[in-house]
């Protein structure tokens with residue numbers, strides 16, 4: 001039907017195209033990192049060949065993560081050591097690749113919360129941002145809390161932002177959420193009543209609304225990650241994951257322009273060098289560069305010079321037409337830059353993030369806590385919708401997913417319904 005008039009495409013050709021498009025080879029992954037340290041609180045996790053043994057044979061995926069710690073490095077180190085396992089444990093076994101990819105966004109939420117909850121029992125102070133990237137084939141899934149960022153530059157030079165910025169200064173929605181949960185948000189008061197610096201949560205003075213750790217600040221500083229999942233076109237692209245030391249000094253475009261044509265390793269070094277060059281080393285500055293290259297092409301892609309107004313800071317993703325395989329090769333050319341958005345969600349609400357109409361809910365075990373994966377007896381779990389006051393009494397026994405008692409308490413604490421710290425002393429001078 002999409003074939004142009006006067007040009008009929010033999011079915012055999014169509015089937016062949018269908019087959020080849022189904023069997024696009026996985027990208028080659030080349031990566032490098034660089035760091036200049038001031039406080040020694042940045043940590044990275046680089047695992048290019050993680051094995052997955054699913055229902056349809058062994059495949060590999062790659063994990064790249066950046067942890068930018070504050071008030072000590074305990075939370076960053078703990079997350080580096082435990083987060084990946086907690087995420088993988090939240091994925092049901094025996095899923096095929098597509099199901100596995102579909103399960104990732106929810107497993108990331110569970111893994112982040114479990115890591116935060118477990119860390120709570122070990123230490124109270126220190127926290128960390130997390131930017132966690134999983135690459136499986138051409139599908140990139142990014143989960144983030146805090147203000148480290150991950151961007152993608154496609155082979156054609158369009159820039160996509162794949163992480164959220166959870167700094168209170170730029171995120172009004174988060175300020176409202178924290179205030180509603182009992183937190184106090186304001187700037188630092190100095191003698192004379194003047195307010196200076198960025199917006200912070202009091203007590204504690206944290207500038208971020210989400211992190212792993214930070215139990216001493218308040219449980220409304222939640223570990224629920226913003227998750228974005230995309231499919232990169234087979235022309236490839238470059239992922240750049242950096243701590244705020246880079247983004248405070250350079251724009252997305254400056255970062256991409258400054259390292260174009262360099263190998264991943266050299267690019268990471270160049271980015272850190274450029275970031276530190278202007279204002280000097282003011283913070284831990286870390287950068288991971290990951291190149292996703294078409295299998296046969298082992299040199300970094302060198303996109304042509306960017307045209308004016310080309311997709312910088314793209315928020316909108318063009319969706320790939322399902323009929324594109326029916327067009328001739330020439331017709332397909334403009335499609336090659338497509339970055340397909342598969343999933344995006346940033347809500348802090350567990351009821352929303354672990355929602356019941358999750359596409360593969362039936363694959364999640366009914367009697368296992370959706371967050372910590374502990375087994376529960378039938379009837380013991382508490383539905384994530386249990387305190388959803390919009391439809392009281394409408395809950396059926398099978399309206400999961402379910403949480404164990406302990407994770408239910410964590411959920412209530414995150415929503416400000418219970419303060420785990422006995423009585424939080426408020427900032428004496430007030431914020432207004």
Ligand SMILES: [Zn+2]
Pocket residue numbers: 369370371372373374403404405406407408
């Ligand atoms: Zn649990």
